[in-house]
Amino acid sequence: MMLGSDMRVVVLTGAGISAESGIRTFRANDGVWENHRIEDVATPFAWERDPRLVWRFYQGRRRQLLDVNPNSAHEALVSLESYLDEFLLITQNVDDLHSRAGSEKLIHMHGELRKLRCEMCGEIIDAMDDEHLQDQYVKCVQCTNERLRPHIVWFHEMPLRMDEIYDAVGECDVFIAIGTSGHVYPAAGLLSIAKDTGAHCIGINLDPPENVILFDEFHQGLAGELVPALVTKWMSE
Ligand SMILES: [Zn+2]
Structure with missing residues (x-):
């Protein structure tokens, strides 16, 4: 051509x-990503039910970006x-x-692993500094939300x-x-x-x-x- x-x-x-x-990414054939079932970590329902598990899972994926090229x-x-x-x-x-x-x-x-999003005010930040990559939640800088979510399109989202x-x-x-x-x-x-x-x-x-x-x-x-x-x-x- x-x-x-x-x-x-x-x-x-x-x-x-x-x-x-x-x-390493999600394997569609067995529905498992880094030893986690998709329904446990990559849906809005999982975030509602067990935000700490979802947060830790994505913090691991986000930190991995520092090791790849x-x-x-x-x-x-x-x-x-x-x-x-x-x-x-x-x-x-x-x-x-x-x-x-x-x-x-x-x-x-x-979506992008680098970014976090506020579900209350819609703010999206690029969050790859040390302070953003720990196991504790990251707060919104624009409103009172104590817990930003990964800026990721989960299953069941558009x-x-x-x-x-x-x-x-x-x-x-x-x-x-x-x-x-x-x-x-x-x-x-x-x-x-x-x-x-x-x-x-x-x-x-x-x-x-x-x-x-x-x-x-x-x-x-x-x-x-x-x-x-x-x-x-x-x-x-
Ligand atoms: Zn906010």
Whole structure:
């Protein structure tokens, strides 16, 4: 495929791209994440029932960000962004590896581990200082709330900025899905929308996803190896 710099490109990334940086994520097949059942730590009901357990779980995930680094796939997507006039990176991942690599046109549809949110006043803060990463709760600086929550889209909650996402996918010329399994909705439905739009659809994943038949090209293997090679090729043809 040739990629002109005036082509509109949307990239969707999932757990596979972060896994190669050492981030262990939720395993959909057995419903377990770092030895916790999803219903115990990643739903609004869990937060209501046992906030301390949920808080400690997310503080562990948040502290883990300090020990991981972006990989060559994250970096290649930064080069792609700077080559293109119209680009959007949508990630299902809650880590900060895309931003730390340098991606700017970026939507975290499932929220961000770096941030905490106040359920009383709506304040969202970037909270990665030592004082924010302890086991005790973090208070809101704007109101009387003693307990900010992770700025994460939990199961049963709506993903963020879906209007912008649907607009971009509905107008793109090329849609590229990297490291995503194809069974978490609504992210999984974006491929169908891109396909209906007439976009050229490219998939890159360790295993063929469930919806592999919808891709015009599918590349099987490690994102850290395939993405840099493909990006270089697309920009030089
Ligand atoms: Zn507040």
